[in-house]
Amino acid sequence: MKVLVTVKEVAEVGDDFAIEGTGIAESDLEYDLNEWDDYAVEAGVQLAEADVADEVVAVTIGPERSEETIRMALAKGADRAVRVWDDALTEEFLDVAGKVSLLEAVVAEEEPDLVLSGVQAADDSFGATGVALADRIGFEHAAVVNDLEVAADAGVANVHRELEGGVEELTEVDLPAVLTVQTGLNEPRYASLRGIRQAQRKEIAAKELSDLGLSAEEVASALTLTEMYEPESESDAEMIEGDAGEAAGRLAEVLREKGVGA
């Protein structure tokens, strides 16, 4: 069985940052592997260690800089990596549909039995790429997976999905499938030193649009980023103190002031 793990290098900002046009000043950004994807990588590697998966391929969409991040996935045990990028992609905002087109082409090439992706990315938080990919490629899918067991012979993945309000759903998903992985699914390992050493010898195949048989138009975004701003905080939080009785009294007072139940 072959597992494809989608990983993303996400940008992180500290408390202080400057907005430049529709972006954040490059000098204020730090890059890291998306937290959810770390769990997806771990899930893939665990499947390989349990001899359920024969190969774990990590795929990322990102410029050369993102190789640092994908190399970490290799150090943690992925067998090889594919990095998709193209000069045409640097110009414009890449939306979910565009990413899905790119990943669709990679799936067509790799023919995985299972695609693991993070529930969402920590930077733009669309939370849609995994499921949208499943829809496009006609795979079964399960989102927000927090427990996973794969019965490769039976061709199914038994998953727990986290629903609203602490409810869990237990589902059997037929393979091939896309699962979006929730944090907490497992305990992502630290990269070992040997893993780091081995990562140096693993392949990161760089692919451009033409390699995937795609054109710039086919991945053009329907969305345009028009503005980037920091939302103003409209009100201040009040911490209510005191014992339960006092706190409840104060809360009722606040609610009344705000017009609730008036």
Next chain:
Amino acid sequence: MVERDTVNLTDQQQLVRDAIRDICADFDAAYWREKDAQGEYPQEFVDALADGGWFGALLPEEHGGAGMGTDEVVVMLEEIAASGGGFSAAQAVHGAIYNSVPLVKYGSEELKADLLPEVARGETSIQAFGLTEPNAGSDSTSIQTSAELDGDEYVVNGQKIWISRVDASDYLVLMARTTPREEVEKRTRGLSMLLVDLEDAYEQGGLEIEKIDKTASNFVHSYELFFEDLRVPAENLIGEEGRGFYQMLDGLNEERLAIAAECVGLGEAAIEAGVSYANDREVFGGPIGANQAIQHPLAEAHAHVQAAKGMVYGAASDADDDADAKAVGARANMAKYLAAEAAFDAADAAVQTHGGFGVAREYDVERYFREARLTRLVPITQQLALNYIGENVLGLPRSY
């Protein structure tokens, strides 16, 4: 956050940096503060590194190691120190990485095959190195601990002092005289390197240890060692009898660069703490960092720390392929000297910036300061580093 990624790293160095940052993120300032206050060895942290095979960094791949070099180890140790663990956190594991180097270079095939894979897997530790004696500190060839061959065993007698991590180690690499100083042509001859199995030594009753009460690097313990007719199998001789001193020197420069990197990391941690407090703390209606009296010492120390960092990384990337040991030695000693001074200035500025809180445990800078003071004493004192530079780099007459 003060920018720390100031030198260009290779792909592999980047991975080392990121992986160590991952590990260190699970050991926060409170962890190190508590370990320092309790004087308790950071076993959990050391285990995390051991499990990841980090102690095999310098061991060849054929022995299960990672076959890395100085340029990766400096990243590792700098990151550990800069994470808030300081010089001591790096020192807690320093020996585990470096003490097997002579074994790799000079050990018999049997010793290597027996031990190195276990060291690489983190199952066996060679954390302790015993050179210093009460009557031989800086003047290390004056050591008196003797090892006399009796049949197929060496019999060891003597005393060592300041030997670190004996409590955290399975083996001690011991420097002893196998030929008295009077009987050798040069003072550097007649010394030998022995691998002492500590458990066996205690069982024989041939070794007693006593912990030294000290006030810096509290969670890395140092000991006085008393050897009395300790019997060490002759096959535990590392390398050649009488050549121990030269074997020790071989690799010492690379190790010194690693120590310089630990100082750099400590300096960076101190600068970060100082700058963050200088921005937050308001006195007389503004942040104290707005005063040049606060700003300048931090800026100056930062410049020194970064200068030392540049030197450390430059020398480290040349160290493993530069055949000219003398050139590496020069840069290593200068880098260590500068890094220790810079770390000290940084810690001092950080303490001053904190005002009274500079001595409160909670703010960590007093711990950095105590450690920074120590970096000017070990593994050799700043004076001895200057002696080296004067004599070996500048070609001045030997002053001692």
